[in-house]
Structure formats: C-alpha cells, structure tokens
Amino acid sequence: MIVIKLLIFIIKAGYKKFGLKSGFMEKVSNKILEKIDNNGITKREAYFLAENSDLATLKKLIKLANSLRIHNKGKVVTFSKNVFIPLTNICRNRCKYCGFRRDLSSPEAKILSPEEVLKIANLGQTSGCIEALFTFGEKADSYPEVRSFLMQLGYENMIDYLHELCKRVIESTGLLPHSNPGVLSKAELKKLKDVNASMGLMLETTGEVEAHEFSPGKHPAARLDTIKSAGELKIPFTTGLLIGIGETFKDRVDSLFAIKELDQKYGHIQEIIIQNFKPKPNTPMENWPEPSVEEMAKTVALARLILPVKNIQVPPNLAYDAIETFLLAGANDLGGISPITKDYINPEAGWPIIFELEKRINKLGFQLKERLPIFSEYIKKDFVSFRLKDKIFSKILEVEKNSILFM
Numbered sequence: 408m409i410v411i412k413l414l415i416f417i418i419k420a421g422y423k424k425f426g427l428k429s430g431f432m433e434k435v436s437n438k439i440l441e442k443i444d445n446n447g448i449t450k451r452e453a454y455f456l457a458e459n460s461d462l463a464t465l466k467k468l469i470k471l472a473n474s475l476r477i478h479n480k481g482k483v484v485t486f487s488k489n490v491f492i493p494l495t496n497i498c499r500n501r502c503k504y505c506g507f508r509r510d511l512s513s514p515e516a517k518i519l520s521p522e523e524v525l526k527i528a529n530l531g532q533t534s535g536c537i538e539a540l541f542t543f544g545e546k547a548d549s550y551p552e553v554r555s556f557l558m559q560l561g562y563e564n565m566i567d568y569l570h571e572l573c574k575r576v577i578e579s580t581g582l583l584p585h586s587n588p589g590v591l592s593k594a595e596l597k598k599l600k601d602v603n604a605s606m607g608l609m610l611e612t613t614g615e616v617e618a619h620e621f622s623p624g625k626h627p628a629a630r631l632d633t634i635k636s637a638g639e640l641k642i643p644f645t646t647g648l649l650i651g652i653g654e655t656f657k658d659r660v661d662s663l664f665a666i667k668e669l670d671q672k673y674g675h676i677q678e679i680i681i682q683n684f685k686p687k688p689n690t691p692m693e694n695w696p697e698p699s700v701e702e703m704a705k706t707v708a709l710a711r712l713i714l715p716v717k718n719i720q721v722p723p724n725l726a727y728d729a730i731e732t733f734l735l736a737g738a739n740d741l742g743g744i745s746p747i748t749k750d751y752i753n754p755e756a757g758w759p760i761i762f763e764l765e766k767r768i769n770k771l772g773f774q775l776k777e778r779l780p781i782f783s784e785y786i787k788k789d790f791v792s793f794r795l796k797d798k799i800f801s802k803i804l805e806v807e808k809n810s811i812l813f814m
Contacts, residue, residue: 443471445479445715450664453713457656457705465705472708472737479716480739484768485778486723486761489538489743490531490582493751494519494569497553498544500589500622504652504695506687507752508544511552518547518556524572525579527748532580534747537802538604538780539582541569542752545589545624566595573602581798585645585743585780590624593636600642601792604781604799605677607645608633613665614658618692631665638673643785647680647720650706651698659706663713670717675790677782678718678740681707681733683725685753700729704736711737718782723764724756730764731771743780777806 448456460468495518498508509516519527528539547553548565562568566588573584583604590608591599599606610630611619619625637644648662663679670676683703686693698706703726710719720740721733730741744758765775779802781791791799 443475443712443715445475447667447713447715450660453660453664453709454657456712457660457709460705465701465708468708468712469704469736472711473735475711475715476719476737476739480718482773483776484734484739484741484773485718485776485782486741487538487585487743487778487780488536488761489540489585489745489780490527490534490536491743491745491748491751492519492524492527492539492541493517494524494541494543494572495547495553495565496544496751497547497550498589499546499549500544500619500624502622502625503618503620503691504684504687505752506690506754511550518553521560521572521575525575528576528580528582530747531582531745536746537583537777537806538743539573539576539580539584540743540745540780541573541584541586541588543588566591566598570598570602573599577602577795577798581801583780583795583798583802590629590633591636593639596633596636596640596642600640601794603642603792604779604795605643605645605785606637608637609649609680609682610634610646610662610666611649612652612654612658613662614654616653616658618652627665631669634666634669634676635673638669638675641673641675641789643677643781643790644675645678645680645720646676647678647682648706648710649682649684650703651684651696652692656706660709660713663710667714670714675785676717677785678720678742679710679714680720680722680742681710681738682722685725685756687755700732703729704732707733707736707738722753724750724758725753727756727759730759731767734768734771734773740778779803779806 456468496507496509497511497516531539548557557568569586569588576582576584584602585605586599586603587607608630613627634646646666648659666676666679683698685697686695718740719738720742721738723730723741726733744761750756768775786799
C-alpha cells in the first residue's frame with residue numbers, strides 16, 4: 408500500500424517534470440489492480456486509474472471488475488418488472504438537460520389524479536408487474552397553484568398525497584411502491600418508508616456543474632443529506648451517477664466515494680446506477696455530446712472496483728447497444744423494465760423486450776432473473792415496514808414462479 412501511494416505521488420509530482428514514460432504508468436496501474444479485494448480501491452488509486460487508463464489498462468480494469476462482479480454477484484443479471492407512474496411533471500428545478508419538466512403555464516403540466524394512478528397500477532398488476540415506480544418533479548408544492556390543487560383534493564402537500572397513493576396502490580393491486588420524490592426531510596422520509604418497499608434519489612454528481620445552475624434541489628450537500636437520512640431510517644435506497652453532464656472523472660470518483668462512505672456507516676445503499684446522459688430536444692443541452700461507450704465502461708468498472716460487493720445498475724433502454732459491454736465491465740442489474748409504460752423521463756428510449764434481452768445475456772454466460780424493488784439482502788428486520796412485510800414475502804413467491812420462465 409505504501410509503495411503504491413509513493414508511486415502515485417511520484418507520478419503526480421514528476422510526470423511532466425521528469426518525462427515519466429507510459430510504461431511506468433502501466434506498471435503503477437498493474438500494481439493497483441493486482442491487490443484489489445472486497446474493500447475496494449482507495450480514492451487516490453481511483454483518481455489515478457480514472458485519469459491515466461490507456462486502452463490496455465482499461466481492458467485490464469474491465470476484466471478485473473468483471474471478475475469481482477462474478478465473485479460477489481455470480482452470473483445473475485437482475486431486473487424489476489415495473490409500471491412507471493409519473494405523478495407530476497411540475498418541478499422547482501430547471502435542469503438544463505431535462506425534457507420531462509413543464510412550467511405551470513404549459514398545457515402539458517400535469518398532476519395525476521388518484522383515479523389515473525390506480526388505472527396505471529391496475530394495468531401493471533394485470534401485466535405481471537411487481538413494482539409501482541413513482542417518479543415526479545421535486546417539490547411541486549412549492550408553487551401556490553399546486554398547493555391549492557392539493558388542498559382541493561384534501562391534502563396539504565405532495566408527500567401526503569404520495570403517501571395516500573402508495574397506500575391505495577398497495578391495497579388495490581399488491582404492487583410494491585418505489586418512490587423517487589427528490590430531496591426530502593427526515594420526517595418526510597420516515598412517513599414514506601411505511602408505504603414503500605424501497606426509495607431512491609440520484610446523487611448525479613458531487614461536482615458543481617452548469618447544468619444544475621437553476622436547480623436548488625441538485626445541490627450535492629442537499630442530496631447527500633437526504634441519502635444520509637434514509638440511512639438513519641434504514642430505508643433500502645437506490646442512488647447513482649448521471650454521466651456526461653459536465654462533471655469530471657474526479658467528480659465521478661468523489662461521488663462514488665461519497666456514496667460508499669454513507670453506505671459504510673448505514674448499510675442502506677442497495678444499488679448504484681451508472682446512467683448515461685441522453686440529450687433531449689428543446690433543452691439547453693440538446694446539442695451536448697453523450698458520453699462514449701468507453702467512458703461509460705470505465706465508470707462502471709471504477710464503480711465495481713470502489714464498491715465491490717454492491718449492486719451496480721445500467722439502464723438497459725439508455726444503453727441498449729452496449730449492454731453486454733457494461734455487464735462485462737462489472738454491472739449486475741438492469742433496473743426497472745416496464746412492459747406497458749414508457750420511460751417518461753427518457754421517452755425516446757424504448758424498453759427492451761425481456762425475452763430478447765434474455766437471449767443476449769445468455770450469450771455472455773449470464774442468467775436473467777426478476778427481482779423485487781427491494782433487493783433480497785435488505786428483506787430483513789428494520790429495513791422492511793410492517794405494512795409491507797407480508798406483501799413482500801408473497802411477491803418473493805411470485806417472482807420465483809416467474810423466474811422458472813427464464814430458465
């Protein structure tokens with residue numbers, strides 16, 4: 408460890424001054440990659456690999472990440488069959504890459520009614536879905552017009568409304584809610600834990616990027632505080648990075664370590680998503696370049712090396728042509744796939760057909776397996792709400808029956 412730190416220091420201090428050769432850089436990379444275990448690489452080592460991986464080193468990095476993935480997660484690739492419920496597209500944030508948000512004045516601005524939510528959920532139930540994914544704009548009730556609308560329905564705020572809708576979905580359909588409401592207080596998280604199998608909030612990046620200039624809810628400290636509170640409450644939590652919005656590789660490493668540090672303290676991070684940016688028409692970033700496959704593969708591999716035992720997800724509809732590459736780079740999960748609803752955040756990216764996806768995954772020597780929104784390792788005391796305990800165990804049996812179809 409001391410030798411590796413010394414070599415990295417020499418390189419950082421003297422690469423330009425003394426003209427160190429790429430062969431020497433490769434030796435340092437090899438030293439780092441040789442000693443990785445389930446504790447993961449250090450932040451200093453991650454910085455080095457992120458900044459200095461040539462093609463040969465990248466191939467070794469990916470190969471090792473795949474070995475770690477197989478060692479810790481086997482050859483199973485998981486996914487959750489879900490129904491996408493876009494509760495509202497009204498949002499206080501104005502992210503420069505977002506095509507989902509609508510101004511209050513827009514005729515497309517929308518808050519789903521209870522009847523609309525239950526209609527979608529019932530379609531999900533009849534289509535064999537397990538998960539009800541609630542996603543929507545952050546703190547829509549910061550607008551007086553939205554608060555007035557909610558008051559007419561009998562609710563003081565969006566969190567109260569969401570809680571009631573989750574409860575109705577559970578009672579009416581048996582689907583397991585997973586909510587992504589944005590930045591929340593600890594009290595709001597505690598309220599929602601009762602009616603959610605798991606929850607999520609993308610960290611996106613700890614870097615300060617221009618894309619978030621007009622988005623107070625995207626301030627890294629606020630998002631990390633929400634993730635921390637979820638840990639204190641033992642909420643199975645999904646988070647992740649959005650790649651290609653102006654952040655640096657150093658930012659990506661910092662973000663992964665911020666997630667790791669919270670998980671080491673609370674043990675609640677069930678999954679880390681590595682999501683590639685996709686430009687949307689009529690947004691300030693519509694001409695912004697997407698991250699390359701190599702850049703994404705490198706980030707996925709670094710995530711596996713930093714967090715060797717965690718679940719690493721790549722969204723299959725956003726990376727359809729490179730799924731095999733990202734799985735071989737260390738990912739073991741494909742997140743939610745809906746047979747009936749589109750990805751309202753990325754409507755241009757259709758969901759893959761599950762059986763076609765299975766064929767591709769089988770060619771890699773992997774097996775596709777359905778899961779619940781809460782990962783199996785979190786189905787234990789304190790992480791599961793009393794209201795959902797019986798529902799979750801019945802869904803386990805349902806998923807096991809479904810899994811027979813994939814064998």
